[in-house]
Amino acid sequence: MRALVKAEAAPGLELIDVPEPETGPGEVKIRVLRAGLCGTDLHIWQWDDWAASMLKPPLTIGHEFYGEIVEIGLGVAQGEGRDELRVGMHVSVEGHVVCGRCRNCRAGRRHMCIRTNSIGVNRDGAFADYVVVPASNVWVQPDAIDPELGAIFDPLGNAFHTAQQVPMLGEDVLITGAGPIGCMAAAIAQHAGARNVVVTDVSEYRLGLARTAGATVAVNVAERSVSDVQKELGMREGFDVAMEMSGVPSAMSDILNNCTHGAHIALLGLPKDPYPIDWGKVITHMFTIKGVYGRDMFDTWYHMTFCMESSATFREAIRGVITHRFAAEDWEEAFKAAASGTCGKVVMDWEN
Numbered sequence: 517m518r519a520l521v522k523a524e525a526a527p528g529l530e531l532i533d534v535p536e537p538e539t540g541p542g543e544v545k546i547r548v549l550r551a552g553l554c555g556t557d558l559h560i561w562q563w564d565d566w567a568a569s570m571l572k573p574p575l576t577i578g579h580e581f582y583g584e585i586v587e588i589g590l591g592v593a594q595g596e597g598r599d600e601l602r603v604g605m606h607v608s609v610e611g612h613v614v615c616g617r618c619r620n621c622r623a624g625r626r627h628m629c630i631r632t633n634s635i636g637v638n639r640d641g642a643f644a645d646y647v648v649v650p651a652s653n654v655w656v657q658p659d660a661i662d663p664e665l666g667a668i669f670d671p672l673g674n675a676f677h678t679a680q681q682v683p684m685l686g687e688d689v690l691i692t693g694a695g696p697i698g699c700m701a702a703a704i705a706q707h708a709g710a711r712n713v714v715v716t717d718v719s720e721y722r723l724g725l726a727r728t729a730g731a732t733v734a735v736n737v738a739e740r741s742v743s744d745v746q747k748e749l750g751m752r753e754g755f756d757v758a759m760e761m762s763g764v765p766s767a768m769s770d771i772l773n774n775c776t777h778g779a780h781i782a783l784l785g786l787p788k789d790p791y792p793i794d795w796g797k798v799i800t801h802m803f804t805i806k807g808v809y810g811r812d813m814f815d816t817w818y819h820m821t822f823c824m825e826s827s828a829t830f831r832e833a834i835r836g837v838i839t840h841r842f843a844a845e846d847w848e849e850a851f852k853a854a855a856s857g858t859c860g861k862v863v864m865d866w867e868n
Contacts (some may be wrong), residue, residue, distance in 0.1 A: 583667030693762030
C-alpha cells in the first residue's frame with residue numbers, strides 16, 4: 517500500500533509502498549479516505565528538535581483522518597447495536613492512545629493519561645491507504661458528517677475542548693490566533709450564543725477566514741488595538757471569556773489587558789519558549805486560567821457530532837476553514853501550502 521513515511525532522522529518524507537498493516541486483537545483496520553494536515557506533521561517533515569525527540573524512524577505519519585472500517589480484530593464487540601463496530605462503518609479516530617492503567621485513566625480522565633502515545637508520532641499513522649488503530653479510539657460518524665469534515669474532527673476537537681472550559685452564552689469572547697483552530701473556535705462561540713466574538717491575528721488572509729467562520733470582528737493587531745475594538749462594540753468593562761490559540765506572548769498580554777474582572781481564560785496555543793505573565797493582574801483581577809490539551813475523551817466528540825448534526829449552518833462554517841485539497845500523490849504541494857501560512861485547513865484525498 518501507499519504510505520507517507522519518515523524514513524530516516526532527517527528533513528523530508530517519502531511516499532513509498534509498504535506492507536499493509538495486520539489487525540491485532542482489540543484493533544480495527546481502516547481504509548483512509550481523507551486526512552488533514554496539522555502543525556505536528558510540519559514539524560516532522562522539517563525534522564526540528566521536537567520531532568527528533570519524539571519519533572523513531574521509519575514511521576508512517578498522520579493522525580487526522582476519516583475512513584471506512586474494513587477489518588475487525590479479535591475481541592472487538594461486533595453486531596447491530598449502537599455502540600458496536602461493523603465492517604463498512606465510516607469513522608474518525610481519536611489520535612491519543614492511552615494506557616488504561618494510570619490513575620487518570622482509571623478515574624475516567626483518559627485525556628490526562630500520563631503515558632499517552634500518539635498515532636502518527638509514536639506509532640504508524642494515517643497518511644496511508646490503510647491504518648490499524650485500537651477499537652476504543654474509533655468514533656463512528658453519522659451520515660451528516662462527510663469525509664472532509666470527518667477528517668478534521670481532531671483539530672475541531674481541540675477547539676471544542678477549549679470552548680468547553682468557558683461559559684459563552686451571551687458573553688463577549690476574545691480569541692487570539694486565527695489559525696484553523698482559532699477560526700473553528702469562532703464558529704463554536706457563535707453557535708454557542710456569544711454576544712461578540714473578536715478574533716485577533718496579524719495575517720489578513722487568516723483574519724478573512726475568521727470572519728467567514730463567524731467572528732463579529734477580526735482584528736489585525738499590527739494595525740488596531742483590542743481596546744479600540746472594545747470601544748467600537750460598545751463594551752463597557754472588557755471581555756468575559758478569552759481563548760488563546762496562538763502561543764504568542766503578546767497575545768496573552770492582550771488578553772490580560774482586555775478582560776473584565778473574573779474572566780475565564782483557556783489556553784491551547786503552545787509557545788515556542790517560556791514567557792513572563794503579569795501574575796499581579798491575574799490575582800487582582802481574579803482571572804481563572806485553564807490549560808487545555810487534546811480532547812476530552814469522549815465527551816468532546818459527542819459535543820462535536822451533536823452540533824454538526826443539528827446545524828447545517830455550523831457545518832458549513834467549519835467547512836469554510838478548509839481552504840486546500842490535494843491528492844495523496846501531491847503531498848509535497850500539500851505540505852508547502854500548509855507551511856505557507858496563507859491557508860486554513862489542508863486536506864489530502866487518499867480515496868483514489
